Amino acid sequence: MISINKYHILPFNFIRIKNKEVLVNELGDMIVVPTGTACRLVNKEVIEEELFKSLYANFFVTNNYFSSLMNVYAARLREKKGFLDNFTSLHIFVLTLRCNQNCVYCQASSQDEVSKHCSMSFHTMGKAVELMFKSRSPFLTMEFQGGEPTLEPKLIRYGIERAEETNKTEKRKIDYVLCTNSINLTEEIMDICQTYHVLISTSLDGPEWLHNRNRGKKDSYEKVVAGITKARELLGYDQVSALMTASEEGVFHPIEIVDEYYRFGFNSIFLRALNPYGLARDNSDWDVYTDKFIDFYKKALNYIIELNLNGKFFIEEFAAIILRKMLTPFCTGFVDLQSPAGIINSVLVYNYDGYVYASDESRMLAEFNDYTFRLGSVDDKYEDIVYGQKARELGKIWCNETIAGCSDCPIRVYCGADPVRNYSTQGDTYGYRPNSWLCRKNKAIIEYIIELIVTRHDEVMPIFKSWLV
Numbered sequence: 001m002i003s004i005n006k007y008h009i010l011p012f013n014f015i016r017i018k019n020k021e022v023l024v025n026e027l028g029d030m031i032v033v034p035t036g037t038a039c040r041l042v043n044k045e046v047i048e049e050e051l052f053k054s055l056y057a058n059f060f061v062t063n064n065y066f067s068s069l070m071n072v073y074a075a076r077l078r079e080k081k082g083f084l085d086n087f088t089s090l091h092i093f094v095l096t097l098r099c100n101q102n103c104v105y106c107q108a109s110s111q112d113e114v115s116k117h118c119s120m121s122f123h124t125m126g127k128a129v130e131l132m133f134k135s136r137s138p139f140l141t142m143e144f145q146g147g148e149p150t151l152e153p154k155l156i157r158y159g160i161e162r163a164e165e166t167n168k169t170e171k172r173k174i175d176y177v178l179c180t181n182s183i184n185l186t187e188e189i190m191d192i193c194q195t196y197h198v199l200i201s202t203s204l205d206g207p208e209w210l211h212n213r214n215r216g217k218k219d220s221y222e223k224v225v226a227g228i229t230k231a232r233e234l235l236g237y238d239q240v241s242a243l244m245t246a247s248e249e250g251v252f253h254p255i256e257i258v259d260e261y262y263r264f265g266f267n268s269i270f271l272r273a274l275n276p277y278g279l280a281r282d283n284s285d286w287d288v289y290t291d292k293f294i295d296f297y298k299k300a301l302n303y304i305i306e307l308n309l310n311g312k313f314f315i316e317e318f319a320a321i322i323l324r325k326m327l328t329p330f331c332t333g334f335v336d337l338q339s340p341a342g343i344i345n346s347v348l349v350y351n352y353d354g355y356v357y358a359s360d361e362s363r364m365l366a367e368f369n370d371y372t373f374r375l376g377s378v379d380d381k382y383e384d385i386v387y388g389q390k391a392r393e394l395g396k397i398w399c400n401e402t403i404a405g406c407s408d409c410p411i412r413v414y415c416g417a418d419p420v421r422n423y424s425t426q427g428d429t430y431g432y433r434p435n436s437w438l439c440r441k442n443k444a445i446i447e448y449i450i451e452l453i454v455t456r457h458d459e460v461m462p463i464f465k466s467w468l469v
Ligand code: SF4
Pocket: 400, 405, 406, 407, 409, 410, 411, 412, 413, 415, 416, 433, 438, 439, 440, 442, 443
């Protein structure tokens, strides 16, 4: 029997949007209530019965901390943190810094195609594969990055063959992903992809003029389109996905970019901001860029909603990740919005030079002689890499539940912790949220999604639910 007179509150934060109060609990459940409800709950006032029942059923209040309902709460919280169960599953292999493009926003400090001494050795690849299998995760993703990894086809084949051989006894589920600009999809590369069912993750920045401008080559778009078409034909339509990065020019063209993806047969787009690493680090006024990106994102998302309202199924992937956190009981596996952070817990990076890093961004910092997030080398013991001194130090600051600014943030459960980004932009792994670009961007976008749910509920919810596939 529920009592409305005597109750305990369960942990939640709240935010006011358009004269409504939105309460968000630790499970990611969200409830829209009359303004002033949070204050009334804290003061233990008697709440109207219907509202109280909603709060009770959605784990904002309880009559008894030790009731069986609390076991459900615990089970759901465990599920939300399920990404921790098996430890690192994403293993990134940076094969080379060599590249055949000249992107204006390159984050990987790529080198000319003919450069020497910036590709992984076969010894390093073999050792890295051994380390990958030390992770106890039953699911492993082996992702090849660069530079442009297709410039090292023999290394890709060798890495996969080593993994396949080891997996005869390990019996893990392994996904292979090739991150490529798609302009060098040779017969050899296609053969590897066909033989081992390698997924192609490519990048397309928008219409021809914009893509070519970003890539610094006049014929880049033409080649990418030819590459994607070829890969779709040989590997299957669903084996090819594309990512876009909103360059400083791109942020002015949300509609054209979405249209290009739709026209080209993709049913989703991931609206991605520039990262302050590599070439991009010095190229931008990041305060200005952040505001422009937020504006770009909102315009693009609104346009995508309009497409869906007009019967065209098309997903914005970042919003879909946030919506999965809000509307489903599951964790998303998206390493950039995790607490504890994705570094080490979900990702390890084996760099071309034989060193192991905490994340993709960590190895990018190393190109500027900053080795803060270098965990060791492929010749070290797995335990020394993932449980070593550096990993333990990072462990003190990789939960947004415990760091100042985030701990009482109303949208914390939808966001994540990122000590590497804090360090690279603010010189301090702990970070300072009030002037963090990443915080500003995440907050603005996540709050905008909540605002859409509050203000256009009946219109957007069927669309948002259809994105949870
Ligand atoms: S980074 Fe910003 S938006 Fe994200 S949880 Fe922390 S304070 Fe909130």
